[in-house]
Amino acid sequence: MPGKGAPEGGALIHLSISQVGAALALVALAAAISFWQKADLERDIGIATVRSFVQLTAIGYAIKLIFDADTLWLVFALLAVMVVFGALTARSRAKRVPGAFWPLLIALAAAGATTLGLVVALGVFEATPRYLVPVGGMVIGNAMTASAVALNRLGDEIAESRARIEATLSLGATGEEATRPFVRRALRSGMITLIDSTKTTGLIFFPGTMVGMLLAGASPTDAVRLQLILLYALLGSVSIAALTATGLAYSNFFTKAHQLRDLDAVPNA
Amino acid sequence: MLFELRDVSLVRGGRRVLDSVEAEIPAGATAIVGPSGAGKSTLLRLLNRLADPDEGTIAYRGLALDSYDPLALRREVSLVPQLPALLEGTVASNLAYAAGLARRDVDAERCLRLAGLDPGFAGRDVSELSVGEQQRAMLARALVQEPAVLLLDEPTSALDHAARDAIEATLVRLREQLEISLVLVSHDPEQARRLGEWVVRIEAGRVAEQGALAEVLG
Numbered sequence: 184m185p186g187k188g189a190p191e192g193g194a195l196i197h198l199s200i201s202q203v204g205a206a207l208a209l210v211a212l213a214a215a216i217s218f219w220q221k222a223d224l225e226r227d228i229g230i231a232t233v234r235s236f237v238q239l240t241a242i243g244y245a246i247k248l249i250f251d252a253d254t255l256w257l258v259f260a261l262l263a264v265m266v267v268f269g270a271l272t273a274r275s276r277a278k279r280v281p282g283a284f285w286p287l288l289i290a291l292a293a294a295g296a297t298t299l300g301l302v303v304a305l306g307v308f309e310a311t312p313r314y315l316v317p318v319g320g321m322v323i324g325n326a327m328t329a330s331a332v333a334l335n336r337l338g339d340e341i342a343e344s345r346a347r348i349e350a351t352l353s354l355g356a357t358g359e360e361a362t363r364p365f366v367r368r369a370l371r372s373g374m375i376t377l378i379d380s381t382k383t384t385g386l387i388f389f390p391g392t393m394v395g396m397l398l399a400g401a402s403p404t405d406a407v408r409l410q411l412i413l414l415y416a417l418l419g420s421v422s423i424a425a426l427t428a429t430g431l432a433y434s435n436f437f438t439k440a441h442q443l444r445d446l447d448a449v450p451n452a
Numbered sequence: 453m454l455f456e457l458r459d460v461s462l463v464r465g466g467r468r469v470l471d472s473v474e475a476e477i478p479a480g481a482t483a484i485v486g487p488s489g490a491g492k493s494t495l496l497r498l499l500n501r502l503a504d505p506d507e508g509t510i511a512y513r514g515l516a517l518d519s520y521d522p523l524a525l526r527r528e529v530s531l532v533p534q535l536p537a538l539l540e541g542t543v544a545s546n547l548a549y550a551a552g553l554a555r556r557d558v559d560a561e562r563c564l565r566l567a568g569l570d571p572g573f574a575g576r577d578v579s580e581l582s583v584g585e586q587q588r589a590m591l592a593r594a595l596v597q598e599p600a601v602l603l604l605d606e607p608t609s610a611l612d613h614a615a616r617d618a619i620e621a622t623l624v625r626l627r628e629q630l631e632i633s634l635v636l637v638s639h640d641p642e643q644a645r646r647l648g649e650w651v652v653r654i655e656a657g658r659v660a661e662q663g664a665l666a667e668v669l670g
Contacts, residue, residue: 353533
């Protein structure tokens with residue numbers, strides 16, 4: 184058992200598939216609660232369990248392949264795939280934003296490239312697959328969530344504030360000027376979740392990386408330091424992603440003549 | 453001629469909101485009248501280029517509307533919407549915002565007086581104003597930009613008789629003092645009689661009749 188025989192000095196732990204299977208007892212408990220309370224989530228819990236197993240197993244083999252090959256090109260290819268799928272996923276949550284895919288794609292790529300570039304340039308991590316793959320995945324995942332939340336909010340705000348935006352346009356304001364307060368609020372929405380969780384980290388919950396390192400036998404000092412590095416990197420990446428996504432997407436609401444488009448007539452992409 | 457509309461059509465949501473509209477709007481005070489849903493407000497939005505027609509052409513002072521810079525056009529041909537839609541903040545900050553867009557110095561006191569509001573309203577938060585006061589603040593905000601034409605979409609529809617009379621008196625005074633042209637949308641023929649010199653009557657997206665007030669509304 185990893186708890187009893189936890190190795191010391193930073194050695195890795197090894198888990199068997201039967202230990203993963205045992206953890207399914209808690210999934211069964213979640214399904215039982217859903218069934219008991221008629222929450223109608225059993226099917227979703229089942230899908231989530233199967234998908235997480237398949238996806239994580241697949242990415243595990245992909246990462247092993249990349250680590251074994253030890254080449255940065257494969258790292259970039261994997262991160263590029265993550266950026267594309269992240270943009271597609273975020274687009275589905277930003278249904279009221281016309282043409283959301285390209286702003287999201289650029290936002291995730293910019294967040295990933297800038298954040299990874301900076302942590303490597305500042306000497307925080309080495310430019311090797313062992314660092315770039317997991318950190319890149321976290322950066323792009325958080326950037327996706329932040330930009331999806333920001334664009335979802337932007338779409339809702341603009342749809343609900345058409346009268347005020349058109350009244351401002353009718354004074355001769357540009358689309359950018361007319362939507363500035365809404366873009367600001369959307370940007371804030373995209374960033375606030377991570378900021379709040381960063382404020383409470385260590386007090387209310389232990390973040391995943393720190394927990395993982397402690398379970399793997401790392402010293403608490405190292406676990407905390409790595410977690411802090413990641414939290415700070417993620418703060419940077421979500422701000423870049425939310426800023427880029429909102430900054431590019433707002434203009435899709437307007438024609439070249441600064442007319443607010445009829446959103447019902449505009450496809451999502 | 454201030455505006456000339458030739459064969460203007462517009463489709464929204466699969467419905468032909470405007471259908472081959474042929475209209476002329478001279479300088480002065482024009483009332484666009486007709487029943488609800490006839491396309492009056494849509495027509496007004498086209499004059500300010502908040503939307504463009506799907507077919508046909510619109511000219512302003514003899515030149516195609518889309519040959520003007522849309523932002524400059526909207527400052528010259530200012531639209532006051534049916535429902536007040538002020539920005540968050542004070543009346544003064546709304547006036548300053550409009551002045552900033554037009555790169556003008558704001559004379560808030562003068563504009564508030566022209567719109568029939570006491571200058572003391574400048575410091576009031578817009579959320580504290582009645583609908584009638586907000587409508588006047590919208591008017592004052594438009595006047596900050598010193599427009600040549602005011603497009604007014606049912607400016608008194610949400611007001612009681614006393615407030616309506618006061619706004620109408622303000623509009624008459626604006627015509628006299630500033631020589632601004634007014635294009636007023638109203639479902640009320642009596643209001644058209646009180647304010648209009650020229651009348652365009654629209655029914656089901658088409659111009660049913662147009663001409664001098666006496667010819668159309670007798």
